[in-house]
Amino acid sequence: MSVPSTAPPGTLRLGDRLLMELVRLREESAGHPPHTPDADARAIAAGGDFAQRLAARAQALPESDARLRALRHLRRSALALVGIVLTFSGIAGIAAASTTLGSRQPVSLPLLVCVLVGFNLLSLLLWLAIQPWSSRAAPGLGRLIRQLWTRWERHALASSKPTEPADSSALDAIRLLAGGSSGRWLLGAVVHAAWLAFSLCALLTLAVLLSVRAYELAWETTLLSPQALAQWARWMSLGPALLGATGPETLPVDGALDSGAREAWAIWLLAALVVYGVLPRLLALLACVALAMRALSNIGRDLTRPGYARLRTRLLPDHAGLGVVDPVSERPSAPRQRVPRRAARGRGRLALGLEWAPDEADAIESQWQCHWLGVADGAEQRRQLLDQLAQARTGRLIFVARATATPDRGNERFAVEAIDAAQVPAILVLAAFERLQARGNEATQRRLDEWQAFATRAGMDRVLPWCTDATGALPALSEDGIRA
Secondary structure: OOOOOOOOOOOOOHHHHHHHHHHHHHHHHHOOOOOOHHHHHHHHHHHOOOOHHHHHHHHEEEEEHHHHHHHHOOOOOOHHHHHHHHHHHHHHHHHHHHHHHHOOOOEHHHHHHHHHHHHHHHHHHHHOOHHHHHHHHHEEEEEEHHHHHHHHHHOOOOOOOOOOHHHHHHHHHHHHHHHHHHHHHHHHHHHHHHHHHHHHHHHEEEEEEHOOOOOEOOOOOOOOOOOHHHHHHHHHHHHHHHOOOOOOOOOOOOOOOOOHHHHHHHHHHHHHHHHHHHHHHHHHHHHHHHHHHHHOOOOOOOOOHHHHHHHHHHHOOOOOOOOOOOHHHHHHOOOOOOHHHHHOOOOOEEEEEEEOOOOOOOHHHOOOEEEEEEEEOHHHHHHHHHHHHOOOOEEEEEEEEEEEOOOOOHHHHHHHHHHHHHHHOOOEEEEEEEHOOOOHHHHHHHHHHHHHHHHHHOOOOEEEEEEOOOOOOOEEEEEEOOOO
């Protein structure tokens, strides 16, 4: 049964895609994905496309709890650091506005604008100038942030040593978030948010102080002529004019200012801070957030990476079992009676495989002192085996099957016919049992119960697991079966 192809993981949350990428990085560093039958089964049962199954598998892995704790710790720490930066930026804006405004009388308007807006605009222009080369610095930025994180964790958590999986997961997450284009946009968003907090707090401080106290505002200069000062005032008024603030065209620049002129210049000052300080940083912040969200949406989207490609056949098999298609009435309704030992027609043993031929066929014949008939794989081979069993004189019939295979009704009907044809006791040997045990205790017990029910319905004496040891030696066979 064919399975639909995968689609990009655009519907998954960032946390799910980030967890997928953490698992991929760990498994790619190991060289291959580990054997995780329980997580694979839960992913297949969850359904959906390949990306959704990868996310379900990542959440079902035993290490997922440690990785999720590391991600939550990283998020809380990042938010705390951003909060500290914004708090100090706001305090700096309040201090700059109150200090400059209350330093002396009269208050110089050019000095206020330069202190509260000049450095802000200069750093913004510098940031815009280095953007064409910032993509080359993104990997180095990621390494720097990882080193800073490691040092901060070492000092902040000195009393409680973090576990290795959580610590490595946090570093891998920083590598994903800060090592690519998302890192420079996230860092840019933090810088713009800090300057925005500075400008907003400075604006609020100016509005409060100008509302509760009377300040003498003036345009002052020592080197510039009155004409140059007026020209400077007109250039600086281009921005506030967009908000309707009155400029030097109608307001005096030199000389004493009356109460009306002071109020107009105060409004002009607030408008200048909004236009030159708040709005540029707000626009830059929104742009960085949008670009960062776009970059973050690419995390976990490339499903052709080796770590994902190795899991495709496990999570999206190209065929699936159709289940039982035979009528239920054809299945034996009750366990068959075992053939009594006195009914055996000889002392020899015959062995055959159920749709599986072991590599140790020659060793089976020599060590078990039996004759290997072949493999019951197909209608013609089964008919030939039944003819041989009807004519052979044997004391025991040995069926060898792969332990990891699923018992099916066709093999069950053949086993019934073979026992009827040979008229001797039979046992079932489950070869390569160690491969079944590798799937876990729950899967092993479930498959063993299925084979036990298979043997009981077919009329076999017992089911004997066979684990090949390091030397490849076979277990010894007695008259009653295989000794443990």
